[in-house]
Amino acid sequence: MEPVISVRPLLAVAVAGVAALSILLLNKHEKLRDVVSPLAAVAMFSIVISMAPTVLAGGTVELRLFEILPGIDFAFRVDALGMVFATVSSLLWIAAAVYSIGYMKHLHEHAQTRFFACFATSLAAAVGGAFSANLFTLVIFYEVLSLVTYPLVYHHEDDAAWAGSHKYLVYLLGASKSVLLAALALTYQMAGSLDFVPGGLLARGDAPAGLLTVVYFCYLFGFAKSAVMPMHAWLPAAMVAPTPVSALLHAVAVVKMGVFCVLRVVFHIFGVGLMGNLGLGIVTAYLVSFTILTASIYALTRDDLKARLAYSTVSQLSYVVLGAALLSPVAMVGGILHIAVHAFSKITLFFCAGSIYCASGKRNISDMAGIGRRLPWTMGAFFVASLSMIGVPPTAGFISKWYLALGSVEAGEMAFLAVLLASSVLNAAYFLPVSYVAFFGRTEASEGQNTIREIPLVTIPLVATAALSVLMGMFPGYFVTLAEGVIR
Template identity: 45%
Template sequence: MWTPELALALALAIPALGGVMVALLGNRPNWREGATLVSGVLLALNIAYLVEIAPSQPTLILASIAPGLELAFKLEPLGALFAAVASGLWLVNSLYSIGYMRGNNEKNQTRFYVCFCIAIAGAMGVALSGNLLTMFVFYEVLTLSTYPLVTHKGDAAARRGGRIYLTILLGTSIGLLLPAIIATQFLAGSTNFVAGGLLALNDVTPMIAGILLVMFAFGIGKAALMPVHAWLPNAMVAPTPVSAFLHAVAVVKAGVFAMLKVGTYIFGPALIAATPTSQPLAWIAAGSIVLASLIALTKDNLKARLAYSTISQLSYVTLAVMLGSPLAMLGGALQIVMHAWAKITLFMSAGAIYTATKKTNISQMRGLGRHMPWLFGAYTVGALSIIGLPPLAGMWPKLFLMQGTFEAGQVVLATALIASSLLNIAYLLPLSARAYFEPPEEAKLKKPAPMLVILPPVITAAGVIILFFLIGPLRDYLLPVFEPVAIVETVL
């Protein structure tokens, strides 16, 4: 009865049906939020099952469009892990959304929750896709369904941000990603994700593979590799739960995940290392890491600072893919997971501060730590994790990546990583210091923040600590994906 194929279908059906329920219950807010939470729990349970069975790699074919062209899903460890992160954080984010949206009396809440459901279905589709076409379809579903979320406020600034968001994401995906997919289909006769790399197995020359690699790297605009990052800061006009969702759970993560999946299953590490373009792309990624961190330093608006921080952290994954070493790619995969938990903590903290005080700029947040000690505790844990300090989850991806760069003999890239960690300290920690150690502006908050916006960041901060200790099982789970195994064993 409970077959793997059914579970695959349910991973998409649960959020989709959840969306329908939310729409139907639109004028009864408590029931509506109930529908969101119930689908969140069901989805998380379903994904937990999928994570368990992922090594058996079940497949589900939805429709066959042309010979070699199918709408198909295939479960594998990378996708299962991304699905687990997205569904788990969706649940936490939903709790937080309820507190935030009600606390700030936002309008059009039904549309908001429906779009969230569709977007998570899109993220599941990307995670579980069995070929490039399916991935592309759900990638676009994700773009389109988050557009109403970005423009939620509906004023001129929101529309402008939304227009940039849509133009860049659709433009890059149709202009570069789709042609790359078509070329793949033409070269390999299919677009299926294959262990070892579809193009490598079809003996595509490194030159042509190199051109395709560039098209994928910039065509997957959601990975926000500079210079196609501009949509991300502009999407900051959205309500904070959306920002948290965009930057931690679904959109950007779907981008770097897609990049990782393409690198692993379409090219394969060996072919990437052989292409002439992987080296320049690694440099561009390293440049993005440092440059975005520097820009983040100049931002006083907390959400804008976090946005540039995200751009910087995402490029870690792109860099990992471009290095073409299994070790670095393992680091990239872990970065998707670890950064998600840490960054959602930071965004939810920013939103909680806004809900309680209506303050958006770091310079105004003096002494708030006295009013909201738990919240700033969570913020600090998230920040330290992004910096990469033990015993926090963010340490592992940085360690593996660093090892990967040294192994590849890329000392300059390793320097960029170190510089980035130092910059992280410079732009993330001043807020903690200011909040705890400077005297508060007001003796008491006018309106204390609701429980539902404080609790979720605390939960995710706890998750960051727990994940640090889960590295063993996670590594074992991902190991088979990035052959050869031996190198990884020697490091740990």
């Protein structure tokens, strides 16, 4: 099928960019400023989803803007993998925009204009990365995302915020400025291009196996947003940010950009065949399995709810990479599906953590006894999202874990089936006690408890995202079709 030439990929990015500029210009008009993000989010999602029929039919939407060097263009290309990431990002921006307004207003947070402008720009970078036609364009948006989320991490401007934001910047920019740039230069030298090619750009050449292996691991650790250990420490450190930022970082834009970049490298720079010939798939699978299990054990030891969710994110991201690394078609579909599964479920969990803090000021799980009786919608949504993270049907998590499990069997790698089962048990061990304490924990009656109640602008988005976790589990066809299109 001939590619469709259209300006829509650029428009999807531009909508968020214009929203950020509008927010800055409306600094003194708070009511007008606050409606910009939800309207822009709806517009972006509409543009993104308008390209879905073409991609679902096996086509692409392309737009070449200008040439940087011979073989390197600044260009957009909307394919099945990019559509998965862009659909999730643009859809969840709608919920995050509404949630952020309620959260920031209720807590009377400062610098709200800066917050909303950076938030919008980060979504522009995420969708720009999703629709990138080559590594050059992708890395540009990757770096923009790192820079524009930095003010979001240091938003509170206290000692903890500065310390956490510095670690965030060092890991994300430090890694990319060293090994990632080296990988790009070597790739260009070997292939004369940085384009994404079905079957793998480097698979068409005859570069030495040792050099290809070095380049691969430069990409794996250079894209530090994927949080594969030991490049994970930035993620828990970023928990100093306001909860809407944590939801953005850990569920949608930042971490998904990381694993998305790794999938691009596996599928379209190296290719499944070359990955198998070099033995890189099995090595990567063992590496991310260590991350899955170790991060889950760390999560078990954290009493701070956001910290527990952060280590859960470190673990869950590696499911995506594991699916790709197994090099089995079914497992690869499962890994791609987990991008959406984790996004819908984890953003719900972070929204719930923020709702609890807004309503009660509580951060630690040990202090949340009985809070579910005061915040039934919040904790009900938390329970549903927890089931999805564990992989209980009919939630979305069951779908991706089912594909990953079948893919492990298909690849003949039963050790990774054991990893998936063990990690699901660990998921249950660190998620279910939160709901149990909230609904059944005993607490002494106090005067302050009478003031704890749901906040509509905060509660409605989290209920909506929890519902999405169930709906995707019941009707996964859209994302399954896109995922199968990636490996076709």
